[in-house]
Amino acid sequence: MNQSVTNGSANTSMVNVIYVLYLLALISGVTALIGVIVAYVYKDDAPEWLRTHYELQIRTFWMGLAIGAVGAVLSWVLIGIPILIALAVWWIIRCVKGLRYVGERQPYPNHLGWGI
Template identity: 40%
Template sequence: MSDQTQISVDPNTQGNANLIYILYLVSLVVGITGIVGVIMAYLAKGKGNSVLESHYNNQINIFWKFFLYMVIGLILAIVVIGVLIMLAAVVWYIIRVVQGMQALSAGQPIANPGSWLL
């Protein structure tokens, strides 16, 4: 049994947060869905319980940090380090999104949505 507190999340509002995570994963193939997802997260922010708020904050942070990592990687792409930064950013992005989806399905908040690492 987990020592973390589980808070009941309304399935209707949980679906919106889950959809945003899915849009983020799809954005790796179809880039525009990430922008749609972050707009949805901004619109939903402030309208849910504390668990959902942590997920919306996490989603907004994931989007902007991934964007920053990719811009830095593109700037440095003339040297090999830029490509490595972009590859690391994609791996980081996938891990953060999957961790968020797992926590959401378990009804748990994101422990540190502002984290720059995993």
Template identity: 40%
Template sequence: MTVVTYALFLGGFVSGGVSAIIGLILAYANRSSASPRAQSHYTFLIRTFWIGAAIMLAAGAMLFWGAILSVILIGIPVLILGKLVFGLSSIWYGLRCIVGLLKALQNEAYPTPQNYIL
């Protein structure tokens, strides 16, 4: 079931995040009754979702305020920073999902589910 959850998280790139939300619900629903190996993956996925959502929210705020403030030219650096944060967080999210999926396919527990990087 962890592989399906990873697939749903990765599907969030093309579904606008809808499949990632479904994957989050599955991760919360299955975490308590799962094996320790699967629990490490579910914890990792839940943290990936919430950290990614917080970073994307911050990037969205930067893009919003940067667009408004670009009228007086102050917002242009904010827009650039928002786009940079958005792009880097998308790469971070994708890499976390791919690395976790590879561990799940090898039937291994995720070694550091509480880590922020990978």
């Protein structure tokens, strides 16, 4: 069997697009919504190593949405500003690490965790 089909590299472009959409979401939040929908669509047909990236992207969206909502509410009392800044840093690190792992054709380690 062709190695590129075996390791799923033919399918990596959509995962990379989602990571880029997530990074663009820091400017326009709508792109994250598009990204999570695409991740849900492509996740089930992906090879196992690539599925870790889709699952990470889906979890990143939902965790980011929850933390962002808390940060937005608490920003009325200025406590939320540091939360939103930390969320943005966490979001960027997860996306950049994801792009690196995809480029190396590696699964995302601990993709079900909260960490980076």
